[in-house]
Amino acid sequence: MLPFRFIHAADLHLDSPFAGMSGLTDRVRKHLQQSTFIALDRLVQLAIAEKVDFVVISGDIYDSANTSLRAQLRFTEALKVLDKEHISVFIIHGNHDPLDSPRLAVTMPPCVHVFGPESESVSGFRRCDGQEVAVITGMSYPTSKVKENISLQYSRRNHDSDLFHIGLLHANVDGNQDHETYAPCTKKDLIRSAYHYWALGHVHSRRILQESPHIVYPGNIQGRHIRETGPKGCYVVDVEETGNVNMQFHELDSVRWSVIEVPINPFQDTEELRLYIEERLTSIASSYDSGLSMVRIRLTGRGKIHRKLEDGFILDDMITELRRREDNRAGVAGFAGVVWVERFSLESGAEIQMERLLQEDSFMGEMLRLAAVQLDGDTGRDSVIHHALKPLMEQAEIRHLLSEVAPEEQKQWLRRAMELTAMLLLDDQQAGGASV
Template identity: 35%
Template sequence: MNSFRFIHTGDIHLDSPLKGLSGQDGAAADRIRTATRAAFHNLITRAIEEEVAFIIIAGDLYDGDWRDYHTGLFFVKQMGRLAKAGIGVFLLYGNHDAESQITRRLVLPENVNVFSARKPQTFRRDDLSVALHGQSFKQRDVTDDLVPAYPALIGGLFNIGVLHTGLGGMGGHANYAPCTLDELVNKGYDYWALAHVHQAAVLHERPHIVFCGNLQGRHIRETGQKAASLVTVEDRQVVDISPLHMDVVRWVHLVVTVDHCTHTNDAIDAIRKAIEHQVASESEGRLLACRIELTGRTEIHGQLLASEEYLIAEARAAALGIGDEAAWIERVVVSTIDPSSTALRMDALGDLQRMIGSAAEDTTLRAQFESELGDLVRKLPHDVRGDVEDVILKAAIDGDYVSLIAQVGDYLTARLATEGV
């Protein structure tokens, strides 16, 4: 019986710059900064322990051009560990580490096989009766379907297609190297090792078409467990695919309901209890990186909205109280609702809120916003415009000036109310 196992991984984004860490220090912040390296080191250790035959890296090993050679040296060191254990590597470059994106390079150990970016290339492992077919990205924006040019399957071998693809824009990802599921099925390969979509998924069985997901979550849009895939093959058939959870930090969107809170301290207590429960039940020994969202209808809506800096400080204090590396708080978002409208008040704050409400319907004012803010927004880098989370800035970028005026108005009213105006 011909039996072997291999690891399918991708979207590692080594040394990816992480958001929300500016000015943060301590063991938790340090762990987040080095999370992509630690997760990859863990994966190499596990590959050696499991004695796998080879590893497939299906694109985006790097997040972009190296800031210095330390990124490349780290990768070479890990490949050297695999070489010593007799484990081969088949490496394909994706949109983030396309040939045109990386200006610094190092000679890789002989156990690393890199797929060409000029045309599809096949590597054979005759000792395992395996053929691997793939093509790296030459430039970041590959809009052509690469699959038709992939070689025909080789009879008598277990054929693996390695591809970095959006597969029609799954999960909101850019549709690089577009193709269809039917196209992959009809190619006749036994296994498709896909990457680019960061959510793991087995899209088809026999043949197996698999997104491995990313190895380490890097921000709040990459919540939950992250892993690589350990694939077992017997007599040219996939018999098992198991996740290898090598992540060291888990991102969590923690929703805390504050309906019954009558004071800011009540909300802080609810935040503390939610963090403690999440660490106890979900961390599995890993650091939890949390975004806390306060929800519900509460009379202290204004106090919360005007106290976000204080709330995040208290939330971080609560996390540190559990332990230095149990939880880290990225931010606190106030999404509560005021059950009593300020606009009904017959005082200066009521007047202000009514003015803001009417301003949102003022076409002249909206045109002025569009003219002046629109010019500023258009000057923002593409990465900033496409990856913004602040609700006010997002409203400006989207041209939603009604929402923008309302958001600014809510904040201004809340701050004035807490000042006793």
């Protein structure tokens, strides 16, 4: 087997709209909207710098079926750069950018092969001598809804040859709960195929499901919201003469999302909390000093400052000042090391003995137990959350906004309602006792 090198990338989601975010300045919003294109440019430069023989992209190049013209033109420009460097690119389309999507009829550079709706195999060559080194098999989604196990349509050509076999597949392997079940299959299905490397797409978190054979999700190249945390990029894959695979992850993102937890228990006043938060944000800026950090701060625990935080004014003032300062920094020196607070998530509670109240044989105890059961369940049609939101769902605009709210965030609303109700009932009890 001849040694060679390739890049495995997936889920570019070019021109992602970054919808549903509030409080962004024009400068920050523009940088977010450019971030997927910055990652694409970095992918191209990495392919050139690492002298790879070819690049495989495992689906979802675009963010939606209604592909923007800007995304198509930028992607075509990137492919032309790779073509000039004689770097081949092999592409499949996924559920976000299926083949039936309305797109501009763009002529692809000669180096590019886009797989059609049926499984097919093509050859991959080394740039240095034109020797055939790999058999690359793939198929694109004809429509956005592919629910069958399409991995069963992949077959290995030249089974007994010395060529390295790569399968490009956009799929949910072993039922990942964080993503929709498109092209469902199992690791056993993929292992049975006798491919050497499965270049997967669809799941946005980086995962190596199996080695020898390698079954790999590289994740997306740029995180798009708070549920896509940590470094994002692609793998540079070296295949040795023995067939051994060495992989190196390379970061491509210019915006990095993270969630930090800040317990309020130790703080005697909100000024202490503010100073501590600033220390944490400075630490984040030091650990990721090459790009923009988008941070959600989860305030947890129980403490006496919770009541001051509950009214929202202190947190509103704090986040406004933090954002103003970082936006000014970005205007002067760019976004390297800038830390933007996406929002505060108030998950703390007052200094009440919640566990004792949950055990009480009282109206409050019964109410809190009901809420606790709902927090442990789902947000389906039988849930308290569903029934509470039902009147709002009659308004089209509000229904659209609520559809973008994650179930965990809806549960956070219930958690806060539970805490606030307990505080009000306790205050009422204390007031009644004081008047007796």
